[in-house]
Amino acid sequence: METITQSIQAVPLNHYILLSSIIFAIGTIGVLIRRNAIIILMSVELMLNAVNLLLAAFSVYRGDASGQVFVFFIMALAAAEVAIGLAILTMIYRNTNSTDINILNRLKW
């Protein structure tokens, strides 16, 4: 484990922020360009994970364990969000026979 953690020592914090920004932007692009609601949920997961990684990096950088506890809470929240989101999706699919978000532009059917 020593050799693995040695390899992180020289990475600047800026590169962690940049990596998280890139992945967050990719998640945003995914939300914007896809019409399948499941892919949109997956893009939201990607954005949540980018933030998780940044919180963990900051926590290590500051030597404070609170950041990692927050990541744990975000994971619990993401699990709840996915369960509810997929339940809503199954309900929508049962009613409209597709997961296309363009059908849902009138909030009633």
Added chain:
Amino acid sequence: MNLFYLVAFLSIFFSLLVIFSKNPVYSVLYLIVTFFTFTIHYVLLNAQFLAIVNFIVYMGAILVLFLYVLMLLNLNKDSEPMKSNLLKVAGIIAGLCLLLTLAGSLKLVHVSDPVVLKNPDIGLVKNLGKVLFKEFLLPFEVSSILLLAAMVGAVLLAKKDPNKA
């Protein structure tokens, strides 16, 4: 040092594949690989608890749920709705603008200190458990209520409407 950049490249590559692959099942599989690279990032940061939780909760539970629903709904390449090219280009430009703004503001702040493990056992289960059950006890209990509410809500939503059926 080089390991971080290799894994970072893989994360970006696979997350691009997630949003650009046409078949939703491939998207989920690429998302699993992306989350695995995130687990490697956590191991590199010596956040062992987070690495294990990420592995079990994300790759084990959440993505299996995604895959299960995807196969339950019988979605594949043929039924995949696609946006028009104009909207796609507009979305990509908007996302790149966001990235440009974030990167530009990052250039201004000049924090370039390397990430050094000040306290190597910060991410171990023992240490995190102490913090979780001392300082964050109330949020921890509240999150259990959140999970219970989510479970009840999911069952209630996914159940067939008795009036219709």
